Amino acid sequence: MAWLNKVKQWLQWLGLYLWLLSGTIVLTINATWLYYFNARWQHLGHLVNLSTGRLMTNYFQLLAYLNFPWVRKLQMRDFTDSPSALVHFADVKNLFLLDYAVFIVTGVTTYYLWRRLKRDRQLWRFVLPMQTALWVPPLIAAVMAVNFDQFFVFFHKILFRNSDWLFDPLFDRIIIVLPDTFFGQCFVLAFVILEWSFAYYLSVGKQALNELK
Template sequence: MKNFIKNLLVLLQLFSLFLASILFFILKISFYFPIYKSFYLKNNLAHKLGVSNEQLLNYTENLFAYLKNNTSLDSSWFTNKDILHMVDVRNLYLISSKIMYLLFFIFIILTISNIFIFKKNYLKIISKLFNRLLAIFMLLIFSLALYISINFTKFWISFHEILFSNDLWLLDPAESNLIKMFPENFFFFLVASIVISLIIYFVLLIILKKILSKKYANKL
């Protein structure tokens, strides 16, 4: 029972780190402005929408500021249904941010406490559980990447059905400027960027772990 509790503490420590990292990449990449600017220019989107590049970027900045709870949406550009849907998106963003910070806090607290609890056995225990939990996360991410590559539309619909309790996300492409700004191929690129970044991140964690294992081999 004692070993079970100790292993559970380390698993919670690692789980907090991995999940917080995933949320970090999702939130940071989703707000990485150059991605939007590049997509607009590549697809000549401003011209298609009948606005200037500067105006389109301003609408995007307005959207970012709104999601961060810093301003209201421009009702002269976004439709009523756009705005209603973005209320749900903002709530999701704010909750996700709080969860991310909480998980990082839990990771730090558990790391400090586990070092004192395990002392000399800490590196050995965390090394063993690190490999197992990371393998699970990597499997999930690769499975997600495969699912997205096979049928992104189905993934995107399922994503909305799971996270939103209403149908406000079903916007009319003929009326919604939000849909016109962010068509499906944009979200495919955004999600793919997040998944690829996470794969690189976890691979780097594996490399870092191997380097540390060699350096502290006599302690493991």
């Protein structure tokens, strides 16, 4: 059935985009070097009377909770959280685990897409989809640059069903060492990784196209 094959191929292309996006998120959320840079550059530890090393220990404990299904309770050495903050971090954890699931599943479909195109000598098909995709990160980055605060709020309203992400520094001191500038850098890093991924697949497609000439 021709229509079934077309649906299958369309899903594989969708899977490729989702794989690149979810992989970008995986790399970004685990870029501990970026947080360390901010901790040193902005002297974040001093804001809560902690050394940089002690602050990083707490950050690793937070990441362990968010990343690993078997870590069911958030426990940081020097921070306690209000009930609403715990709900928010639980929501973030669910999003992290969903991203990992998408990355794994679409990794399988992307492998079969790559294998099929390489077998049929059709890797050149990457050219048009990647040329189109290359415009997406710059457009989103431009929107973000106009008003990052508004973009940040809009981003949270899309992802979360409540306002628990609005932390009160008096009750949730962790927010003091998670500044907006750090999250802005995370977005920039994600755009760079995603743009590089699109460019890589575009180069693969162009190389395959040149080999056919």
